[in-house]
Amino acid sequence: xxxxxxxxxxxxxxxxxxxxxxxxxxxxxxxxxxxxxxxxxxxxxxxxxxxxxxxxxxxxxxxxxxxxxxxxxxxxxxxxxxxxxxxxxxxxxxxxxxxxxxxxxxxxxxxxxxxxxxxxxxxxxxxxxxxxxxxxxxxxxxxxx
Amino acid sequence: xxxxxxxxxxxxxxxxxxxxxxxxxxxxxxxxxxxxxxxxxxxxxxxxxxxxxxxxxxxxxxxxxxxxxxxxxxxxxxxxxxxxxxxxxxxxxxxxxxxxxxxxxxxxxxxxxxxxxxxxxxxxxxxxxxxxxxxxxxxxxxxxxxxxxxxxxxxxxxxxxxxxxxxxxxxxxxxxxxxxxxxxxxxxxxxxxxxxxxxxxxxxxxxxxxxxxxxxxxxxxxxxxxxxxxxxxxxxxxxxxxxxxxxxxxxxxxxxxxxxxxxxxxxxxxxxxxxxxxxxxxxxxxxxxxxxxxxxxxxxxxxxxxxxxxxxxxxxxxxxxxxxxxxxxxxxxxxxxxxxxxxxxxxxxxxxxxxxxxxxxxxxxxxxxxxxxxxxxxxxxxxxxxxx
Numbered sequence: 062x063x064x065x066x067x068x069x070x071x072x073x074x075x076x077x078x079x080x081x082x083x084x085x086x087x088x089x090x091x092x093x094x095x096x097x098x099x100x101x102x103x104x105x106x107x108x109x110x111x112x113x114x115x116x117x118x119x120x121x122x123x124x125x126x127x128x129x130x131x132x133x134x135x136x137x138x139x140x141x142x143x144x145x146x147x148x149x150x151x152x153x154x155x156x157x158x159x160x161x162x163x164x165x166x167x168x169x170x171x172x173x174x175x176x177x178x179x180x181x182x183x184x185x186x187x188x189x190x191x192x193x194x195x196x197x198x199x200x201x202x203x204x205x206x
Numbered sequence: 207x208x209x210x211x212x213x214x215x216x217x218x219x220x221x222x223x224x225x226x227x228x229x230x231x232x233x234x235x236x237x238x239x240x241x242x243x244x245x246x247x248x249x250x251x252x253x254x255x256x257x258x259x260x261x262x263x264x265x266x267x268x269x270x271x272x273x274x275x276x277x278x279x280x281x282x283x284x285x286x287x288x289x290x291x292x293x294x295x296x297x298x299x300x301x302x303x304x305x306x307x308x309x310x311x312x313x314x315x316x317x318x319x320x321x322x323x324x325x326x327x328x329x330x331x332x333x334x335x336x337x338x339x340x341x342x343x344x345x346x347x348x349x350x351x352x353x354x355x356x357x358x359x360x361x362x363x364x365x366x367x368x369x370x371x372x373x374x375x376x377x378x379x380x381x382x383x384x385x386x387x388x389x390x391x392x393x394x395x396x397x398x399x400x401x402x403x404x405x406x407x408x409x410x411x412x413x414x415x416x417x418x419x420x421x422x423x424x425x426x427x428x429x430x431x432x433x434x435x436x437x438x439x440x441x442x443x444x445x446x447x448x449x450x451x452x453x454x455x456x457x458x459x460x461x462x463x464x465x466x467x468x469x470x471x472x473x474x475x476x477x478x479x480x481x482x483x484x485x486x487x488x489x490x491x492x493x494x495x496x497x498x499x500x501x502x503x504x505x506x507x508x509x510x511x512x513x514x515x516x517x518x519x520x521x522x523x524x525x526x527x528x529x530x531x532x533x534x535x536x537x538x539x540x541x542x543x544x545x546x547x548x549x550x551x552x553x554x555x556x557x558x559x560x561x562x563x564x565x566x567x568x569x570x571x572x573x574x575x576x577x578x579x580x581x582x583x584x585x586x587x588x589x590x591x592x593x594x
Contacts, residue, residue: 073339103456105340105579111454131362131460133354134407135347139330143345153407154345158355158460158580165456166580170344176407181362192343199343 070192071140079106081120086200091187093165095121104165124162125187126205132157134176146193155179159202170201178204207446208475212304213432213439214591216251216425217548218243222389222418222536225323235322236421237278243421243541244279244318251425252435253314260285260306260315260426262299264540266292266331266575285312292575293487294447294585295319296422296543301445301587303426313428319541320421336579347406349489350414352577354406356460357492361408363461364507366495368408370514372399374491374526375412375533377518382530384520384561389418389536412533413490420538422548438594440554443568445589446471452581461507463574464586465500476568476590478503483553483563484524484570485546488531493583497572501588520561528553528561543573554593568592 075083082105085092093102096110097117109116134153138144147153155171157179171179172190185202192199220243229235248254261281263272265288272288285306289295296319303315337346347354360366376396382388394412402411432439451464478501488494495509504512516524529535529549532542552558553566569591576584 071338071342073343074333075339076335078335079339101456105336130457131355131359133347133351133358133409134404135345135351135354136403136407137347137350137405138345139348140342140346147345156341156344156346156351156355156406160457166458168341168344168346168580181358201344 068141068145070142070194072192072195072197078108082106085120086189087198089189089198091123091125091200092120093123093163095119102163102165104167123187127159127161127167127185129171129179129181129183129185130158130160130166131181132171132179142193157202159185172201172203174204207471208444209304209308209442211429212307212442213427213429214300214424214442214547214551215427215432215435215439216247216249216253217551218246218248218250218423219387219545219548220421221387222420222538224389224416224418225325226419227325229324231324236320239322239419239421240275240318240320241279243320243423244316247316247423247425251427253425255280257314257431258316259283260287260303260312262287262289262303262315262317264295264299264317264319264544265290266295266540285315291449291585291587293489293543294573294575294587295540296547297445297571297573297587297589298447298585300424300426300442300547300589301447304442304445307426307428313431315426316423317426317544318421318423319538319544321539321541322419323417323538340579349577350406350409353413353490353492354409356496356582357408357490360461360492360496364510366510368400369396370510371413371491371495372396373513374494374518375399378488378527378531378534380519381528381561382534385529385535388530388534389416390530390534409490415489415532415537415542418536418538420536420541422538422541422544424544424547424551440551441592441594443476443590443592444472444474445587447585447587449585450578450581451586458581460580460582461496463496463500463582465497465572465588468586468588469502472501472588472590476592480568481570481590482565482568483528484526485528485550485572486526486531486570487543487546487572487574488527488533489537489574491533493574494526496582497574520563525563528558528563543575546571546573550591554591566593
């Protein structure tokens with residue numbers, strides 16, 4: 062069992078393209094990539110603006126609020142560590158697509174609520190939680206009650 | 207595009223089997239399986255190895271380069287192609303081969319796929335930036351979760367029901383009962399479907415296919431060559447593809463796939479009404495339903511009603527996945543997609559035995575592949591085949 066307990070939580074394999082996003086997340090900021098040419102916001106971070114193909118990309122702080130576009134209660138996560146967590150607690154992880162008020166969609170997790178409380182269109186706000194067993198902060202979302 | 211002078215002349219398929227518990231667990235275990243499928247396909251086409259001058263391989267399942275696999279099969283080639291578009295690779299391998307044949311580069315191409323699975327070694331696909339960095343840290347459940355997000359949205363937006371989706375699964379199983387190569391052949395009821403456990407809500411156990419061991423191959427040939435073999439070649443009538451539909455949209459509509467852009471090109475020569483049966487890529491029932499909508503067999507959002515109104519079994523008015531599809535026949539990863547083409551050619555040649563359709567002159571085959579960050583699918587591909 063001891064070896065199974067040491068299975069690491071999956072963390073991003075950070076590259077230059079998403080490094081600023083994760084650095085800001087560690088400070089409690091949720092940032093979106095913004096095209097310096099056409100002004101469009103995008104998520105996830107990419108090497109170019111997918112609208113105008115500009116490589117002049119900056120970052121803009123997001124309000125971190127939005128609505129749930131869709132969600133799923135995950136009973137069988139792919140990676141061993143989250144899968145073991147679900148098996149141990151019997152509580153699914155709520156994986157969701159969230160439309161931020163800035164008009165971009167984010168995939169993340171809805172935390173601190175029961176699966177039956179989650180509804181399409183529900184308002185949510187970003188929060189930051191350390192990935193289990195690490196001090197790496199992941200931006201997640203809570204229902205605005 | 208509309209095709210001239212390209213035919214499908216043969217198919218080979220091994221029975222799908224559950225992942226093995228024991229065995230050598232070698233990376234190269236697929237070779238004899240692949241060789242047998244290719245051999246069966248050439249026998250079915252009444253061609254010899256020396257007739258083959260092109261070889262395409264569905265890459266998803268293989269750690270090997272395509273020329274290296276061809277070397278193992280002893281193939282000297284004028285054209286070689288590895289296709290790495292996930293579940294769309296099988297249809298696209300035929301499409302690429304058709305290009306080469308139409309250009310006169312080759313006369314006969316074999317398109318092959320196959321994999322050997324071992325228990326306890328789940329297939330995880332290749333590392334991908336969106337999945338690894340922005341999905342897996344959040345408990346993502348793989349394709350089950352991606353299609354769950356799409357299905358949840360489709361149900362809310364259009365009123366699609368679990369009963370409608372369940373009818374797809376149950377009908378395919380009925381078809382699989384007549385297919386001895388299918389992995390899952392025991393009867394399945396709508397009640398079984400509705401009562402199956404939730405994997406990633408609203409996706410439940412019987413929405414998910416079983417990854418298995420298998421191998422498949424088809425032979426594509428010029429019309430000239432095909433006519434030397436048979437009086438009734440199966441013609442490739444038209445084919446189309448779209449990759450990354452809606453990728454530039456910051457909030458894409460997850461209920462619409464790239465198939466929505468293919469209809470005009472696909473049905474330019476043969477109309478939807480002329481389609482006798484469809485072999486539709488079925489990694490999930492919601493995927494089948496969305497393809498029917500997006501290809502224009504019904505209005506957007508009315509896929510559930512279409513399923514209610516039609517009998518989609520081999521005995522029905524609109525037969526879909528006459529061998530049980532991947533949901534019942536099993537998905538040998540890349541080989542899974544090829545089984546749709548194999549079944550279409552089998553039906554069109556009139557060789558489907560107990561499940562042979564009374565009318566099988568024109569068939570539709572689709573393939574969809576790969577899941578990105580926030581698109582329902584990445585690659586959409588489809589083709590129409592017709593008995594000459």
